[in-house]
């Protein structure tokens with residue numbers, strides 16, 4: 032993949048270095064355009080070293096080809112990041128008064144803006160109008176993150192994590208918009224059940240699989256709501272995520288939200304059992320004698336509200352995988368079930384198969400959870416199209 036990144040005059044310009052590094056790690060050929068203002072924040076030498084390519088700043092220099100057109104014809108995708116309010120305004124008005132803005136005007140393939148600015152600037156009505164114009168024109172955006180800003184304030188405007196931008200780039204390059212208008216409810220992480228005032232029964236699920244689903248849905252321009260139990264992964268700010276702790280809370284929260292979605296992805300590792308009763312004080316170990324009772328089966332309960340929704344479950348087994356997967360798929364009225372083994376718990380990678388209601392088995396093999404999330408979403412699209 033050939034990528035041109037335009038860096039603008041933002042305090043966040045240095046954060047694009049990490050993006051350049053990640054893109055090159057993915058095998059991309061990266062060329063950097065710096066605006067004149069960007070030169071106040073980063074040096075051409077750093078950009079050249081990281082991209083291992085010539086740096087482009089001025090369009091009025093003597094070269095063999097015509098610079099802005101040559102770059103437009105060369106690249107598969109143009110990233111403007113950090114995108115200032117200024118470049119957003121220029122692009123929305125069709126202004127081409129420097130190399131980056133003229134490259135935008137002459138670029139025939141996807142353009143992705145990654146704005147970064149102070150909250151007041153981001154919320155400015157003219158900036159928002161310009162963003163709306165660009166989106167309506169077909170340009171892509173990664174929304175700025177929420178958090179502490181260079182001004183010391185907390186608000187929306189942060190340059191998002193480079194790994195999130197990378198995911199969006201990969202998806203835009205492949206088929207952005209494939210989930211536009213679709214709503215996904217995604218459960219993730221692990222539930223815990225109280226034994227006493229100190230102890231809980233839980234498992235080792237990290238929440239990564241569900242987080243990758245959230246990113247993948249958003250990157251494809253769908254809407255996602257996450258319901259997470261405890262997690263080891265850090266959940267990003269600025270996404271629609273609610274937190275629960277017990278299996279009962281997970282069930283209630285999913286029930287409250289199920290009507291909203293077109294597809295439920297149940298990636299949470301929900302505990303099957305809980306103690307008969309919880310002690311409000313610490314139980315002394317000599318008296319510890321746990322009696323457990325089964326939790327309600329969340330997917331079975333939710334299948335009563337299924338209607339035309341697509342429902343995806345996960346099955347983690349150590350033997351008779353296909354047989355048990357098929358039983359779960361039928362008893363919980365699922366459309367797809369992802370079969371994986373317990374080494375996926377807490378790991379970045381997963382070896383999985385997808386079993387469909389039709390009986391078709393799709394062997395995925397060992398992939399990272401981001402790749403698996405995208406493969407499952409591809410299957411969801413096939414099923415949603417077939418259901419129409």
Ligand SMILES: Cc1cc2nc3c(=O)[nH]c(=O)nc-3n(C[C@H](O)[C@H](O)[C@H](O)COP(=O)(O)O)c2cc1C
Nearest residue numbers: 039040041042043066068069115116117118147148
């Ligand atoms: C210290 C400093 C930090 C700035 N940070 C930002 C920023 O994060 N986002 C933004 O839109 N403008 C920011 N600006 C303003 C832009 O640099 C200014 O609008 C400039 O004209 C943008 O030019 P460009 O879009 O050609 O790079 C900053 C200015 C200064 C002095």
